Structure formats: C-alpha cells, structure tokens
Amino acid sequence: MRWYFLLAMCVIVGLIAARQVPVSGAPVPLVVRLSDHGSGGPLAGIVTITTISAAARRITTVTHRANAEGVASIVVPAGSVRIVAWSNGYSPVQLEADVSSAITKTVPLQPSGGIAGTLVDENGGPVFGSVRLKPTGRSGSPFVLSTHTDAAGQFLIRNVATNTRYEASVNPDSCPAVDGGQISLTPGERRSDVVLRTVACSP
Structure with a gap:
C-alpha cells in the first residue's frame, strides 16, 4: 500500500512539473x-x-x-x-x-535620425558614387543603409538609427570601397554637414 502511495505522489509531482516547464519547442x-x-x-x-x-x-x-x-x-x-x-x-x-x-x-x-552630406575627392570636387553605413557591434539597429550621390556628390540617408554607431564606407563608381570613418547620432538628430572623402583610383 505504501509503495502505491509513493508511486502516485511521483506521478503527481511529474505532472505538475510538466505543466510548469514547457517542452522545448512547445x-x-x-x-x-x-x-x-x-x-x-x-x-x-x-x-x-x-x-x-x-x-x-x-x-x-x-x-x-x-x-x-x-x-x-x-x-x-x-x-x-x-x-x-x-x-x-x-x-x-x-x-x-x-x-x-x-x-x-x-x-x-527612439526617433530615427537622418544624415545628409557630400562625397568629395582629394581636391574637394564632387564624386558620384555610393555611401554605405554598416552598424558596428551586435546592439541597436541590424540594418545596413546605403544610397547613391547625385551629380553634385550630395547624398541623403533617412531612418538612421540613433542608438547605433555606424562605419561609413564610400564607393566611387568603378573604384574599391574606402573607409569613411564612424558616424553616430543622438536621438532624433539630423545632420546635413557630413563630408566624406575618397581617393583617386584607376578604373
């Protein structure tokens, strides 16, 4: 009789535990x-x-x-x-x-920010090409942002995460990408004074 009682108690405890801890994937x-x-x-x-x-x-x-x-x-x-x-x-x-x-x-x-600026060459002249912002680290935004400049070398990137530090890279057409430094914004900040520089290269 005592053996049956202990078995019943074990079954009850097991059922309670099963209800409290979901099966993996449930x-x-x-x-x-x-x-x-x-x-x-x-x-x-x-x-x-x-x-x-x-x-x-x-x-x-x-x-x-x-x-x-x-x-x-x-x-x-x-x-x-x-x-x-x-x-x-x-x-x-x-x-x-x-x-x-x-x-x-x-x-x-957090409200997103925006970055506007100009891509220029070694002499300060406008460059047509792409601008890419890649988030660093694992926190904050997971998205890579990119855009192309216009004929005057100007660019605009919207919806920039303000809780994330970005590594900027610039890629003039037919040239390898060049490190453009790091960019970060405070909450809601919108910058229009960013100047990214590239170097001359052979097509």
Whole structure:
C-alpha cells in the first residue's frame, strides 16, 4: 500500500512539473509592445520574430504588425528568439529573448535620425558614387543603409538609427570601397554637414 502511495505522489509531482516547464519547442504566447522612448505612448509598427530550432536545424522568420495600441500577439516555439521591431519615423531595435513561458516584452523605440552630406575627392570636387553605413557591434539597429550621390556628390540617408554607431564606407563608381570613418547620432538628430572623402583610383 505504501509503495502505491509513493508511486502516485511521483506521478503527481511529474505532472505538475510538466505543466510548469514547457517542452522545448512547445507553443508559447509572446506579446510585444512598442512604445515611444520619451513619452511611453504606444506605437503601431512591425515586429519580426526569428526562431532557431537546433533539433530541426531550421531558422524561421515571421513578421507581425503591432496595432494602434502598440501590441503584437504572437505564438512562438519555446526557446530563444530574436526580435526586431520598428515603427515609421523610429529607429529599429533588435533584442534577444528567452521564451520559456508566456511573457510580454516592451520595446521602447527612439526617433530615427537622418544624415545628409557630400562625397568629395582629394581636391574637394564632387564624386558620384555610393555611401554605405554598416552598424558596428551586435546592439541597436541590424540594418545596413546605403544610397547613391547625385551629380553634385550630395547624398541623403533617412531612418538612421540613433542608438547605433555606424562605419561609413564610400564607393566611387568603378573604384574599391574606402573607409569613411564612424558616424553616430543622438536621438532624433539630423545632420546635413557630413563630408566624406575618397581617393583617386584607376578604373
């Protein structure tokens, strides 16, 4: 009789543990809330969720819309997920989350900035070519930004993340890319005085 009692207790404890700890890969509710970093108000926007299944050797990326209340309700497999969130006029944000049970992640977004300037040669003359901004490090924006200059060497890049340091590179047509230094902005900053220089090269 005592043996049956101990067996029953073990079964009950096992069932309770199974309910509290989801099986790896089991569906788990995830709520992502987008908000303005300054006011805390909700922001409609886009949320991209990437999940990596080691067992299935598969990477899955899905995109959801955050509604006017800034809420995106998603069901994801239990485990680690990568969240990328952004809203019109705001810098994108990337973060990692360990989802083992139902959770809500609030993602504050900073107003995006803009960079305008001129690409010139060694003598200060305008250059037609491309300008590329690549984020450094793993935090902040995951996106590489690029544009082409006009005939006067002028360029404009919008939606520049203000929480990210960028490495600038310039690529005159038919020439190798050249290091243009580092650029970063404060929240909401828009610069129009950036001068990037390149060197002469042979086609």
